[in-house]
Amino acid sequence: MLAFLLRRLVSLIVTVWLASIVVFAVLQLVPGDPALLMLGIDAQPDTLAALRSQMGLDRPILTRYLHWAGGLAHGDLGVSLTYARPVADLVAERLAVTLPLSLLSLVLSTALALPLGLLAAARRGRGGDWAVLGFAQLGVSMPSFWIAILLILLFSLTLHWFPAGGFPGWSAGIGPALHALLLPALALAVPEAAILARVTRTAVLDTLGEDHIRTARAKGVGRRTVLLRHALPNALIPVATVLGLQISFLVAGAVVVENVFTLPGLGRLLYQAIGQRDLIVVQGVVVLLALFVVLVNALVDIACALADPRPKGGES
Amino acid sequence: MPTAKPRVTLAAFAAALALAAASQAALAQPRTDLVVGMALEPPHLDPTAGAAGAIKEVTYANLFEPLLRVDADGKLVPGLAERWSVSEDGLTYRFTLRPNAKFHDGTAADSADVKFTLDRARAAESVNAQKAYFAPIATVETPDPQTAVVTLSRPDGLFLFHMASGDAAIVAPESAATNKQKPVGTGPFKFDRWAAGDRVVLVRNPDYDGAKPKIDRVTFRFISDPAAQVAALKAGDIDAFTLFSTYEALPEFRNDPTFTVMVGSTEGETLLSTNNARKPFDDVRVRRAMAHAIDRQTLIEGVLYGNGVAIGSHFPPHREGYVDLTGLYPYDPARAKALLAEAGYPNGFDTTLRLPPPPYARRGGELVAAMLAEVGIRAKIEPVEWAAWLEKTFKGKDYDLTMIAHTEPLDIDIYARPDYYFNYKSERFNALNEELNRTQDAGRRNALYGEQQKVLAEDAVNGFLFMLPSVTVQKAGLTGMWVNRPVQANDVTGVSWK
Numbered sequence: 093m094l095a096f097l098l099r100r101l102v103s104l105i106v107t108v109w110l111a112s113i114v115v116f117a118v119l120q121l122v123p124g125d126p127a128l129l130m131l132g133i134d135a136q137p138d139t140l141a142a143l144r145s146q147m148g149l150d151r152p153i154l155t156r157y158l159h160w161a162g163g164l165a166h167g168d169l170g171v172s173l174t175y176a177r178p179v180a181d182l183v184a185e186r187l188a189v190t191l192p193l194s195l196l197s198l199v200l201s202t203a204l205a206l207p208l209g210l211l212a213a214a215r216r217g218r219g220g221d222w223a224v225l226g227f228a229q230l231g232v233s234m235p236s237f238w239i240a241i242l243l244i245l246l247f248s249l250t251l252h253w254f255p256a257g258g259f260p261g262w263s264a265g266i267g268p269a270l271h272a273l274l275l276p277a278l279a280l281a282v283p284e285a286a287i288l289a290r291v292t293r294t295a296v297l298d299t300l301g302e303d304h305i306r307t308a309r310a311k312g313v314g315r316r317t318v319l320l321r322h323a324l325p326n327a328l329i330p331v332a333t334v335l336g337l338q339i340s341f342l343v344a345g346a347v348v349v350e351n352v353f354t355l356p357g358l359g360r361l362l363y364q365a366i367g368q369r370d371l372i373v374v375q376g377v378v379v380l381l382a383l384f385v386v387l388v389n390a391l392v393d394i395a396c397a398l399a400d401p402r403p404k405g406g407e408s
Numbered sequence: 409m410p411t412a413k414p415r416v417t418l419a420a421f422a423a424a425l426a427l428a429a430a431s432q433a434a435l436a437q438p439r440t441d442l443v444v445g446m447a448l449e450p451p452h453l454d455p456t457a458g459a460a461g462a463i464k465e466v467t468y469a470n471l472f473e474p475l476l477r478v479d480a481d482g483k484l485v486p487g488l489a490e491r492w493s494v495s496e497d498g499l500t501y502r503f504t505l506r507p508n509a510k511f512h513d514g515t516a517a518d519s520a521d522v523k524f525t526l527d528r529a530r531a532a533e534s535v536n537a538q539k540a541y542f543a544p545i546a547t548v549e550t551p552d553p554q555t556a557v558v559t560l561s562r563p564d565g566l567f568l569f570h571m572a573s574g575d576a577a578i579v580a581p582e583s584a585a586t587n588k589q590k591p592v593g594t595g596p597f598k599f600d601r602w603a604a605g606d607r608v609v610l611v612r613n614p615d616y617d618g619a620k621p622k623i624d625r626v627t628f629r630f631i632s633d634p635a636a637q638v639a640a641l642k643a644g645d646i647d648a649f650t651l652f653s654t655y656e657a658l659p660e661f662r663n664d665p666t667f668t669v670m671v672g673s674t675e676g677e678t679l680l681s682t683n684n685a686r687k688p689f690d691d692v693r694v695r696r697a698m699a700h701a702i703d704r705q706t707l708i709e710g711v712l713y714g715n716g717v718a719i720g721s722h723f724p725p726h727r728e729g730y731v732d733l734t735g736l737y738p739y740d741p742a743r744a745k746a747l748l749a750e751a752g753y754p755n756g757f758d759t760t761l762r763l764p765p766p767p768y769a770r771r772g773g774e775l776v777a778a779m780l781a782e783v784g785i786r787a788k789i790e791p792v793e794w795a796a797w798l799e800k801t802f803k804g805k806d807y808d809l810t811m812i813a814h815t816e817p818l819d820i821d822i823y824a825r826p827d828y829y830f831n832y833k834s835e836r837f838n839a840l841n842e843e844l845n846r847t848q849d850a851g852r853r854n855a856l857y858g859e860q861q862k863v864l865a866e867d868a869v870n871g872f873l874f875m876l877p878s879v880t881v882q883k884a885g886l887t888g889m890w891v892n893r894p895v896q897a898n899d900v901t902g903v904s905w906k
Contacts, residue, residue: 122795123795123796123799123800124795124796124798124799125795125798125799125803126795128798128799128802128803129794129795129798130451130458130459130460130537131458131459131535131537132458132459132460132537133459133798133802134459134537134538134540134816135459135537135538135539136539136540138532138539139534139535139536139537139539142532142533142534142535143535146533146535174451174452175451175452175588175604176452176588176589177589182604185604185605186605241635241639244635244636244639245639248639248643249639249642249643252643255643255645256636256639256640256642256643256645257631257636257639257640257645258606258607258629258631258640258645259606261603261606351632351633351636352633352635352636353636354606354629354630354631354632354633354636354640355605356603356604356605356606357605360605361605367793367794367795368451368795369795
């Protein structure tokens, strides 16, 4: 186990370091001058030069990389070019919205998908299965921003149960904050639930075909108990893997839904920073995301390894 | 019990009556807070250190005051300076400041702050986006705390106008360095808080020495998605949305009596910018052919859903001095083809049209490309984002055609700048510009502007399309929001609820 963990740690460090080189190099190649973007078309050349110098952009590339990478190793993500604030502060503010949103969305999608997937597997080939498959098809084909707009139309504009967007901040109280996150979480959860329901259904069906299930049924164990106590736990491994992939997507990929609901999330920060050529923010956020993805994948692998009592060797 | 009952009943009745009266009174009181929606969030709140229009929309006249201000009609009115005078030779400007003006941190706002502001803007390490405004300044003297005397090294007819822009907002040495995050100005509102990514809140400044605004709290909310903007308005989450650009949604707001739609003009001349140094655009016949090929009214219908005004040169119709040149090249595809044939392109030619992100460019660009195709000019559309547009088109001047709105007020002088990305040079135009710099008299200035417009139209330097409108959608009970936008600002000091 220890050797396994050490290997994962080394691979994590190497991955993040490579990510830092790639993102830094790519941003140097992309055309666009942050100073010109910030000062506009009427700016004088000497003003642009002064701002570039202030932002440290006139130093040689290697010096800039080493300075930044060195800061990273100490947890210093640098100072944003556009906002003139530490990147770590910006990210922390945005994570305060994105992490709860992602978690809420995961909870909702799991709560929707697991029962539906079980139902489909239990009623395979019959009405319930078709209904779930139909929902899965629909959920996957509707883009999340469109679901978002439909939710706003119904729940905000017609029923007035929810605000049409915006985030009042956690200082306004947990109730109002969660209230503002519910619709966006739902918009994100529906496509995920669709995928997860299908994965659950397939995983449960696979498990139901195993020998130990037939043995249990032969022993007289009831159908529901077989489903919940014998099939579901074994089906959870592929489900956990998919969940791990989904959370990685949610943390940065929710930018479209964040836009529709005007939530100050991490995806929007990254998207705006790219447009504004705020190199420091983009570099910092990308490296953090790389770290996050690697960590989540590692945790999922460890959890699956722990949960699976079968001896190692053979397939992993 | 029989004696208590009537007293209790009476007391209860009186209480109910009082409560009803109080709630009636509360309902009858007009609101004193305002929530304004804007599409873009400012990167920071210091208008003297960045070009983003959003910075000025939040702070101009609300938080910061320059020496002079531009009012809703585009006229110059007192700002921090209550009066001013110009010497005969146009080189010496004397500003008399308001005697009791104070910054939001309590320090007095006097001529020392004016000197600090102007010197800081023109210093070598200045990062002021409009440093050129301050370039003519030779010295700034402060004979007494209420008087600032600015001496120019050369006459500048636009100096007062430039000193009324947000880039010339007066700042204090004690707070200038932190204005980006915690702005400290002299305006009738002061900074309360900024929830990054979401909103900026300003509250009324109780120590303001001028007319107090009726609103005591302004919240600027930043909503970039068009569908979300419409939703926020309809849900009542915001009271007004400024520079609204989802024109197709306007009919439903116009049909709703709880909303008012105001359509005015910005200072944004929307152009089909043309690289005058590149073949075949170096031939005036080709440029004139393109002018004949474009049907401005159809363009306005298609891009702005009718909410716009055509232009024939680089000057807005709502300004004094405007000359209507929209009829110089009427829509005439046959004439366009004839001119192209005369110039040596009987079968037209291929070219590229580069489009930056805004909807007016992306939609307008497609319409323009279709109109040009009708006369044989096959334009390939190249959508780019702002950073790439600035780098390649504006700085690198490596383009054929592009579509862009120039939003600085009174910026017709860009055609006199050497090395501007149009690659246009006209001795006649430059001479007119020189004379404008030396002229103070308003009548003569307007005549000179008229001459400049004619030169640009005759040379068909760019495709002069339309003025970008300023559309405000607001709740019906609101008054005082600006209809036009003669300067980059969102001045809410005169807003109130009916």
